[in-house]
Amino acid sequence: MVEEEAYASREAWAHSIGLSQATHQELQTHRDHVYAHETYLQAYQTQLQLHSTLIQTQHQTELLALREPHRKARQPGPEARIPDHRDASGDADNHI
Known part of the structure; x- marks a missing residue:
């Protein structure tokens, strides 16, 4: 009877x-999957940030392009004369 209990104990x-080894292997497999998913998520977040940056840059470029015609419209043309203060003082002397 003692031998049977010893055998059963060894078997158990x-x-x-x-x-325990199977559980350890399964746990390691799950850890590997979690690590792979975390790596994938980090890559995806990086890609999202890149897309966001590109969209913001494109938006800013489009805004600048929309403002450019308005800015050019406010600039004086080539025929515009820039007042010369020396001429103004000479003109004042001529009017006296």
């Missing part, structure tokens, strides 16, 4: 070790 211990 071996089975427990086997389950």
Whole structure:
């Protein structure tokens, strides 16, 4: 009877070790999957940030392009005369 209990005990211990190793392997597999998913998420977040930056840059470029005709319209043309203060003082002397 003692031998049967010892045998059963050894069998249970071996089975427990086997389950422990299997559980360890399964846990390691899950850890590997979690790491792979975290890496994928980080890459995806980086890609989203890049897209966001590109969209903002494009938006700013479009805004600048829309403002450009208005800015050019406010600039004096080539025929515009820039007042010369020296001429103004000479003109004042001529009017006296």
